[in-house]
Amino acid sequence: MxxxxxxxxxxxxxxxxxxxxxxxxxxxxxxxxxxxxxxxxxxxxxxxxxxxxxxxxxxxxxxxxxxxxxxxxxxxxxxxxxxxxxxxxxxxxxxxxxxxxxxxxxxxxxxxxxxxxxxxxxxxxxxxxxxxxxxxxxxxxxxxxxxxxxxxxxxxxxxxxxxxxxxxxxxxxxxxxxxxxxxxxxxxxxxxDMPWRINPGRMSSGAAHLLDLYWRCSSSPKINKQLSKFRRDCFQRDKPTEAVYNLPICTPKVIANATALHQVAGIKFEKSNFKLGDNECDSKLNSEGNYDGFDVIFSNGTMQMPCMTIDSSQTTLLLNLIAFENSVLPSMRTFSIYLKLMDELIDSEKDVELLQQSGVINNTLSSHEMAATFFNDIGNFCFIDYSDHFFFDLFRDVQKYYDSSWNRKWASLQQNYFSSPWAVISVFAGVTLLILAGLQTFYTIYPYYNPK
Structure with missing residues (x-):
């Protein structure tokens, strides 16, 4: 050859x-x-x-x-x-x-x-x-x-x-x-034992070595294309340096954890239609265009994310992937960016429990606390450039939704009055009694002012 x-x-x-x-x-x-x-x-x-x-x-x-x-x-x-x-x-x-x-x-x-x-x-x-x-x-x-x-x-x-x-x-x-x-x-x-879904379109690519091949098969071409488009758009502006410099000012570098987002602003988490971590190659995915990888969608107060399976054997692999991205692929840090997002969403076992109930995490570790430690430790090694990371739009939209007073009031109403079936029944019963009392008052007073 x-x-x-x-x-x-x-x-x-x-x-x-x-x-x-x-x-x-x-x-x-x-x-x-x-x-x-x-x-x-x-x-x-x-x-x-x-x-x-x-x-x-x-x-x-x-x-x-x-x-x-x-x-x-x-x-x-x-x-x-x-x-x-x-x-x-x-x-x-x-x-x-x-x-x-x-x-x-x-x-x-x-x-x-x-x-x-x-x-x-x-x-x-x-x-x-x-x-x-x-x-x-x-x-x-x-x-x-x-x-x-x-x-x-x-x-x-x-x-x-x-x-x-x-x-x-x-x-x-x-x-x-x-x-x-x-x-x-x-x-x-x-x-x-792969925590991600394979991208078979990259299996025949010219990877430099086995770790590079693993990165290529796991990364999302959709993210890479959109990130490249974002960077290209920035350089096409009249003053690209100022444009890029100004991005972090309006884009938050951190977001609240999953529990706070859910309880304070009512943000929901859902598993995407595809799953990462089914431990088998999907023969139906024959092209890069059908693979969404780490794509996260936030719309109408709902964050859709792929399901990630975590176990104790993945720390070493993820750390090596992050080091590889930091040194060779600083502009395509898909692993680092996604894991940094998970680190932002997870601060404690409550966040892990919420995301597991939502199907976003499949935790095979012995406790939710260990899973939280897993993401927090990994997140410490994820160095990203906040001027061009792929989720900067997501961070901005989530923060805007989180800061909205209307969303906070509606979330408070849901938490206080619709948090359980019994609470819903109680509210429904209270509203029904109020309506019946109003009708009774009406029919008591109405004949007095309108006698037959």
């Missing part, structure tokens, strides 16, 4: 320096969330003593895959011969890393990428149920290994993994079964 086919011209900037150490402010107090626990992928953690067990498994994975093909290759005898076939990608693969890693020779660098690629392919095939032969050490730890494979500092270029996979496809198998296309086997890897 030629280099022009690996990624398109619009993706080349993304490929440069796309694998790097997470920024210090993202790692502050949470450094362990960026370090692999079981397996090292790429050069950053290569050779770590606590990761050597899986390092010994990588040649086994390579041998396991080669035995399913008529290669005639044996490990480690033909390791040099196999790596030589991928040496032409060495200089291009180095471009993906922010550091140069001159202590790796060209061959050692490619050898590391080849072994890591075979290991990742073996994991991907296991999750997609494509391989039947079991490897106990992988099967026992596959969830933890997958978590390591989605760390920002634990990546190798995705195009290199694809090259190794395509090389395997060209070799006749020992049985009649052929491996599915690369995008098909990747889907289960992306979907498993």
């Amino acid at each position: 030629e280099m022009d086919q690996v990624v398109g011209p619009e993706e080349r900037y993304r490929s440069r320096n796309s694998i790097f150490h997470a920024p210090a402010h993202n790692k502050y107090g949470r450094g362990s969330d960026f370090e692999p626990k079981l397996v090292s992928i790429g050069p950053y953690y290569h050779g770590r003593e606590n990761l050597k067990t899986m390092e010994e498994v990588k040649p086994q994975c390579m041998s396991n895959l080669l035995k399913q093909h008529q290669t005639g290759a044996s490990m480690p005898d033909d390791m040099h011969k196999i790596c030589t076939q991928f040496m032409r990608f060495e200089s291009y693969a180095r471009v993906f890393y922010k550091e140069e890693f001159n202590h790796f020779s060209d061959f050692d660098f490619v050898r590391m990428l080849v072994l890591d690629s075979f290991f990742i392919i073996r994991i991907i095939l296991s999750l997609s149920k494509t391989v039947q032969k079991s490897m106990p050490i992988i099967d026992r730890n596959i969830k933890e290994v997958r978590s390591d494979l989605l760390l920002l500092e634990n990546q190798i270029p995705l195009f290199f993994i694809r090259e190794v996979y395509d090389w395997l496809l060209l070799i006749p198998r020992t049985d009649s079964r052929a491996f599915p296309p690369f995008e098909c086997v990747l889907k289960p890897f992306i979907c498993i």
Whole structure:
């Protein structure tokens, strides 16, 4: 495969320096969330003593895959011969890393990428149920290994993994079964335990690495297009700098929590028609245009939001996605912006309870308090530019609705007199008695002034 086919011209900037150490402010107090626990992928953690067990498994994975093909290759005898076939990608693969890693020779660098690629392919095939032969050490730890494979500092270029996979496809198998296309086997890897709904239109995009692919499949093209349109409109004005500068003045940087919005202004929360977190790929979504992602709609006092499933294993992944957005994609911070919105809406367990009752949150943690802590901790790492974040219109409209005296009076009336069925019955009974008393007074007085 030629280099022009690996990624398109619009993706080349993304490929440069796309694998790097997470920024210090993202790692502050949470450094362990960026370090692999079981397996090292790429050069950053290569050779770590606590990761050597899986390092010994990588040649086994390579041998396991080669035995399913008529290669005639044996490990480690033909390791040099196999790596030589991928040496032409060495200089291009180095471009993906922010550091140069001159202590790796060209061959050692490619050898590391080849072994890591075979290991990742073996994991991907296991999750997609494509391989039947079991490897106990992988099967026992596959969830933890997958978590390591989605760390920002634990990546190798995705195009290199694809090259190794395509090389395997060209070799006749020992049985009649052929491996599915690369995008098909990747889907289960992306979907498993996913708190968001996958965007299949991005599965074939030129992602730089696995974490980038996860971001692309989770992000909303609708948000990205509207954010780009907003930014373009700003620059088309006569004084774009002043226009952008003035936006935060009329746009609140924070909004009240969900409980206050509901009790004070009567704002309701509803689950959108689509759900994020059904843990399976939706084959009906075949194009980017049908995927709404993190889109939130506020209209007539009702905020429609996608349902997000949260569990204890997601903190590490979300922190790595936020660090990736902060460093590579500052203009497309869909994860950071959405999680910051959730942080604003959730201050306590009461907010979690309200949003769960509304279907906006599916909390699998042991308590609502833990869920509130989950969002508050994540929100501390979400740095957004309030001059152009996607929800600035939403913040403004919600604040305007919240400040309206009419909405507050109507919400107070609902809270005091229509908060429960018994309260409604009491109000109805009171109104009925008042009407009957009025009728009785009328019929008592009317004959006096209008005798027959």
